[in-house]
Amino acid sequence: MSTLRISGLKKAFDGHPVLHGIDLSVRSGSLVALLGPSGSGKTTLLRVLCGFERADAGTIEIDGRRVAADRLHLPTEQRHIGYVPQEGALFPHLTVAENIVFGLPRAQRRTQHRVAELLELVGLPESYALRAPQQLSGGQQQRVALARALAPSPGLVMLDEPFSSLDAALRVETREAVARALAAAGATAVLVTHDQAEALSLGHEVAVLWRGKLLQSGPPQTLYRRPATRELAAFIGEAVLLRGTVANGRAHCVLGALPIQPDQHAAEGAVDVMLRPEQIDVLPETDQRDGALEAVVQAITFQGQDAALTLQLIDAHATVRARVPGYRTPREGERVRLAVGGEVSVYPR
């Protein structure tokens, strides 16, 4: 287990800044999901941390030991970091076992015991040791790539979009196997992804990189419920954004006077109100509960397990988006009532 501390990290390519001064701490044994849109600098940050690229400014400390600072640039092999690239990148001419021990000192490469241990750690049968990588599925190859990264028992593991080439079902299964293996190995991990569901489900902490700046980091639930900006709200999941005002400690908008996230400082005045589509309960027209608003279902996008609805509010000349479980999808044109659950975030205008 290792701690990682990054401070003021900058990197430019040909005079174009890509990382604008990154500060980030990763607790020992935790997994930080580094989330950001394409081109935000995620891979560059990972490459600088691993030592494949040199930082222009800032410091990197692993377990209190500086590996990069002013003129200091420790080579990759002295940083004791395991690295899992985007698509496994296993050596096709080597067996699974040979791939796994590739990064170990020569004297340790013959230990079958270590290979068996690592295969078990990543949830693969021992019999796979003698297979060629091409005889494995994409998800299994990614697990071997993780086993190879974990072989020298690094305290820190970096994973660069390790599931991006896998199909949806395999992605979920491989994700879970990788998370289990990292936890069992006690490794501290940084996982790069542009998939918000992946970041929220895997990260103990999620750090959002946006145009080379770290906009927000924190536990997944905090990021989802209280994104720092409107843009982040829309990036981390789907957001319902409505014009409103804050008065008497509540957010007033077309959906009523709604409670505000308790730890959000909300000054009185004009704001944008943000809530998540699943916070809007879609009830039968006959529901008589207090404050429920009348609406008509204008459009439906059915997605199987759930459905996204566009709802026209009858009294407000406004539309909102809601998400309901698939089995409760109403009909287009149906009259319903809406009630809002939970708290909202507000952004001053």
Ligand SMILES: Nc1ncnc2c1ncn2[C@@H]1O[C@H](COP(=O)(O)OP(=O)(O)OP(=O)(O)O)[C@@H](O)[C@H]1O
């Ligand atoms: N070696 C390089 N030389 C010049 N520019 C580079 C180099 N590597 C990255 N860049 C630029 O830095 C910016 C950030 O790229 P990076 O690959 O770090 O982003 P990313 O967030 O990982 O994107 P993606 O999710 O698409 O992989 C991009 O504009 C890219 O063109």
